[in-house]
Amino acid sequence: MWKVREMNGRKYLIYLFASVLFVVCGNEASAREVNYQGSEVPVYVTPGEPTQITFPERIEGGFKRKHSALALERQGNFLVVFAQPEIPYEGEALLVHLGDQRSFALRILPSDDDNPRDEFIDVRDMRAGADFDEGGETDPYLQPRGFAPPTVTSGLMREMMLIAEFGKRGGIPGYRRSNRYTGETVLHDGTIEAKVQEIFMGTDLWGYVLDVENLLETNYKINPASFRMDGTRAVAAESWELAPRPDTAEQKIAGAHKKRIYIVTRSLRR
Numbered sequence: 506m507w508k509v510r511e512m513n514g515r516k517y518l519i520y521l522f523a524s525v526l527f528v529v530c531g532n533e534a535s536a537r538e539v540n541y542q543g544s545e546v547p548v549y550v551t552p553g554e555p556t557q558i559t560f561p562e563r564i565e566g567g568f569k570r571k572h573s574a575l576a577l578e579r580q581g582n583f584l585v586v587f588a589q590p591e592i593p594y595e596g597e598a599l600l601v602h603l604g605d606q607r608s609f610a611l612r613i614l615p616s617d618d619d620n621p622r623d624e625f626i627d628v629r630d631m632r633a634g635a636d637f638d639e640g641g642e643t644d645p646y647l648q649p650r651g652f653a654p655p656t657v658t659s660g661l662m663r664e665m666m667l668i669a670e671f672g673k674r675g676g677i678p679g680y681r682r683s684n685r686y687t688g689e690t691v692l693h694d695g696t697i698e699a700k701v702q703e704i705f706m707g708t709d710l711w712g713y714v715l716d717v718e719n720l721l722e723t724n725y726k727i728n729p730a731s732f733r734m735d736g737t738r739a740v741a742a743e744s745w746e747l748a749p750r751p752d753t754a755e756q757k758i759a760g761a762h763k764k765r766i767y768i769v770t771r772s773l774r775r
Contacts (some may be wrong), residue, residue: 536625541609543632545598549616549623550588558611558626559583559685560603567601575599575613582685586613655679658738658769661712665705665767669714670743680705680712692731696721697747699732699766708772710738715766719747727764736771 536559539546550556563582569575574592577599578585584601596614603609609628616622653660655677667673676682683704692699698718705712715732719725725747729740748761756762 536627537623538627538629540629540631545610545612546626546628547596547612547614547620548586548626549614549620550586550592551616551622552588552590552592554587554622556586556588556623556626557583558586558601558628560601560609560628561630561684562603562605562607563687565602565604567599569599570597573597581688588613588615656707656709658710661705661707661710661769662739662741662767665712665714666741669702669765669767677705677707677712680707691715692717696725697727702765706772711770711772713768713770715768717742717747717764717766719750719762722749724749727766732766732768734768734770736773738769738771739767740769741767 548556548558560582564579564584569577574589575597576587576589578587582603592613592615594615596612599611599613601609601611607630609630614620653663655661655664656679661677661680664673664677668677683706685704686701687703689701690698691701696719698720699715700718702714702716704714717727727742727745727747729742729745732740743764745764747764748756748759750762751757751759
């Protein structure tokens with residue numbers, strides 16, 4: 506396990522994957538999933554109680570009524586909604602704009618006996634042409650032959666690399682693709698920093714794509730053991746060598762001090 510420790514008077518803060526994954530697993534399990542197809546989505550709230558609404562990408566802004574009974578707190582790709590007691594029976598309309606120019610219309614309504622309060626809402630964009638995939642059906646005739654399927658470790662690893670490094674569009678059949686924790690730091694020990702890029706969640710396996718950056722002014726060799734956690738099946742990387750922290754604009758553009766790490770574990774829901 507990765508722990509907080511003191512060494513030579515400097516504090517090395519290394520976040521447990523479990524601290525992120527516990528929240529992911531817990532929230533995903535209890536969230537009401539909404540397939541957004543362009544029409545207004547009802548969200549049920551209780552005055553004084555928070556409701557979290559998660560979107561597929563980072564929130565850029567939005568609109569609500571000028572004299573609103575709603576208080577909103579924005580954090581990354583989710584909103585926390587607090588309703589005041591004066592929220593009308595017919596509710597209030599809310600428009601949310603994402604950083605990739607997509608918009609979502611919500612209707613925030615007071616909860617009742619027939620419609621209990623939503624604690625967590627997970628909004629999925631199901632509109633035609635939406636560049637967001639939940640791991641739907643893939644034409645088997647378009648699948649390359651002779652490769653392991655994504656239901657096994659090597660197949661999932663290959664699919665993650667095709668998406669992250671070669672720009673393959675869409676998701677991985679049988680896996681839910683989540684950007685909820687994009688940018689979250691999971692390792693920072695003063696030498697390297699690792700952040701979540703995205704997570705793929707399947708029935709038997711989960712896959713993680715991390716961005717790793719060298720913080721030192723010298724070359725650094727990544728230790729795969731640093732990224733092991735309970736249930737790890739495999740760890741892979743573009744390269745285990747990181748160039749020194751860049752000093753020039755050219756070095757920064759080259760990005761040799763950054764690499765991607767891929768981790769496959771057993772599903773946390775099993």
